[in-house]
Amino acid sequence: MSALSGLAVQVVLLTVLPPLLPGLIGRVKSWMAGRSGPSLLQPYRDLFRLLHKGAVYSRTVTWVFVAGPAVSLAATFLAGLLLPLASSRAPLAFSGDLILFVALMGLGRFLMMAAALDTGSSFEGMAASREAAFSALAEPALLLVLTTLAVASGELSLSGILGGLGSLPAVTPARLLAAGALGAVLLAENARIPIDDPATHLELTMVHEGMILDHSGPDLAAIEYAAAMKLFVTSALLAAVIAPGLAARPPAFAAGALVVAVVVGLVESATARLRLPRVKQFLVGASALGAVALAAALFARGTP
Amino acid sequence: MSAVADLLLALLILVGLYMVSTSRLHACVRASALQGILLGLLPIALRWANGIVPLDLPVVTLAAGAIAIKAIAIPRLLVRSIREAGVRREVEPMVSLHGSILGAAVLIGLAFWLGERMVLPFPVGSKLLVPAAISNVLLGFLIVVARRKAITQVVGYLALENGVFVFGLALARQQPILVELSVLLDVLVGVFVMGIAIHHISRTFDHLDTDALASLRE
Numbered sequence: 001m002s003a004l005s006g007l008a009v010q011v012v013l014l015t016v017l018p019p020l021l022p023g024l025i026g027r028v029k030s031w032m033a034g035r036s037g038p039s040l041l042q043p044y045r046d047l048f049r050l051l052h053k054g055a056v057y058s059r060t061v062t063w064v065f066v067a068g069p070a071v072s073l074a075a076t077f078l079a080g081l082l083l084p085l086a087s088s089r090a091p092l093a094f095s096g097d098l099i100l101f102v103a104l105m106g107l108g109r110f111l112m113m114a115a116a117l118d119t120g121s122s123f124e125g126m127a128a129s130r131e132a133a134f135s136a137l138a139e140p141a142l143l144l145v146l147t148t149l150a151v152a153s154g155e156l157s158l159s160g161i162l163g164g165l166g167s168l169p170a171v172t173p174a175r176l177l178a179a180g181a182l183g184a185v186l187l188a189e190n191a192r193i194p195i196d197d198p199a200t201h202l203e204l205t206m207v208h209e210g211m212i213l214d215h216s217g218p219d220l221a222a223i224e225y226a227a228a229m230k231l232f233v234t235s236a237l238l239a240a241v242i243a244p245g246l247a248a249r250p251p252a253f254a255a256g257a258l259v260v261a262v263v264v265g266l267v268e269s270a271t272a273r274l275r276l277p278r279v280k281q282f283l284v285g286a287s288a289l290g291a292v293a294l295a296a297a298l299f300a301r302g303t304p
Numbered sequence: 305m306s307a308v309a310d311l312l313l314a315l316l317i318l319v320g321l322y323m324v325s326t327s328r329l330h331a332c333v334r335a336s337a338l339q340g341i342l343l344g345l346l347p348i349a350l351r352w353a354n355g356i357v358p359l360d361l362p363v364v365t366l367a368a369g370a371i372a373i374k375a376i377a378i379p380r381l382l383v384r385s386i387r388e389a390g391v392r393r394e395v396e397p398m399v400s401l402h403g404s405i406l407g408a409a410v411l412i413g414l415a416f417w418l419g420e421r422m423v424l425p426f427p428v429g430s431k432l433l434v435p436a437a438i439s440n441v442l443l444g445f446l447i448v449v450a451r452r453k454a455i456t457q458v459v460g461y462l463a464l465e466n467g468v469f470v471f472g473l474a475l476a477r478q479q480p481i482l483v484e485l486s487v488l489l490d491v492l493v494g495v496f497v498m499g500i501a502i503h504h505i506s507r508t509f510d511h512l513d514t515d516a517l518a519s520l521r522e
Contacts, residue, residue, distance in 0.1 A: 281402060284406065
């Protein structure tokens with residue numbers, strides 16, 4: 001596949017597929033609860049509807065409020081371009097891009113929190129503070145996991161890592177532990193159930209939903225779209241870590257991400273949300289898991 | 305195939321980490337039972353990894369003994385003493401659970417570092433064996449030191465002993481079965497004695513807080 005068509009396939013995959021994942025999770029949860037559930041295409045319809053509405057802005061907000069959704073969507077899209085979805089070398093791949101991947105995730109989140117604080121609403125401030133606490137604990141775990149994979153494969157770019165993992169044995173302790181920690185990070189990053197309940201209607205318990213209470217119309221659409229894209233990007237990363245043969249095969253990659261979404265739906269159906277202090281424990285545990293994975297990877301490399 | 309042995313040892317470290325991080329007493333005891341099962345399977349996996357016939361009478365005896373004692377007898381004893389002594393169902397950590405998890409991660413890192421320095425003179429079937437043994441010993445120490453209840457201290461002692469058991473599997477090449485079986489028996493006796501001590505502590509003080517033992521009474 002030439003570079004240009006690879007880029008085209010990647011962009012199409014990244015823009016078209018993401019809203020399917022929340023739909024799939026919703027469907028799995030409905031099935032588990034014995035309901036038939038909304039259509040798989042419902043998130044697409046929601047996005048379409050929101051795009052055709054007007055936005056309401058409070059008199060107190062500044063440009064930060066509008067920048068939040070836009071930057072978060074752009075940052076997530078850029079992070080998606082770092083993954084080798086359609087060709088063995090991602091469109092934006094360079095040595096050390098795994099740091100940029102984590103930084104882009106952080107940038108999107110930072111501006112979302114700034115936009116939430118910009119409204120001056122107490123609920124949104126509380127939600128932003130929780131988001132800050134959780135992401136401060138989830139970020140080291142993500143960095144540790146990516147470092148582990150970099151050590152295990154001897155590469156510094158995500159494309160190289162996911163390509164290099166393919167030549168390693170499928171089940172090594174380091175990779176298993178890294179996949180576990182990455183799964184925990186995925187749940188935290190995407191505000192899924194043991195960390196945050198996306199379906200809650202009580203403002204006091206909201207985290208991600210709380211931050212977007214004041215957003216409406218196209219802004220809200222951008223946020224929902226960015227959230228779906230983030231879910232897609234992190235699911236694809238997890239799928240590729242577990243089964244590295246997926247790299248550079250777009251249909252297999254998409255299928256892997258969908259399987260991860262189904263598993264997330266099953267986890268959401270089977271577990272209850274954790275109490276707030278327990279969330280921190282869960283995320284510190286994920287970081288500890290990442291640290292152990294790194295130790296195992298360094299050890300496996302050190303002794304020939 | 306050393307993959308199975310590697311996996312068992314990695315799970316052993318993971319269960320140790322879980323034991324440090326859980327806040328429920330029963331989960332702690334159940335994790336210790338799970339470690340017993342893993343330890344029972346380990347000698348078989350190690351022999352397989354070394355290319356020896358995995359099953360013969362002494363190994364099967366060792367596996368069955370380890371599972372019977374570590375995974376069935378001792379956990380039942382502990383659950384019984386939890387019930388009879390009416391212990392509250394939470395572990396009472398002296399160091400906060402977050403602190404314990406971070407401490408455990410540091411200890412496991414230390415164990416891997418030590419494992420890299422400590423090269424055994426003969427192949428043992430899995431590179432993870434020494435780090436897994438040391439990290440379980442250290443995590444056991446951590447649980448003994450950082451928890452307030454007598455029951456958790458017994459669980460910590462068991463984790464420590466599990467580490468020693470793994471190490472024994474690596475070192476005792478000639479007569480491992482004899483040594484390990486005698487160790488298993490020792491542990492059972494030890495836990496019996498601790499069970500009796502726990503009953504005495506709870507009868508004398510109405511609770512199992514070992515802090516009370518530090519102050520003198522008339």
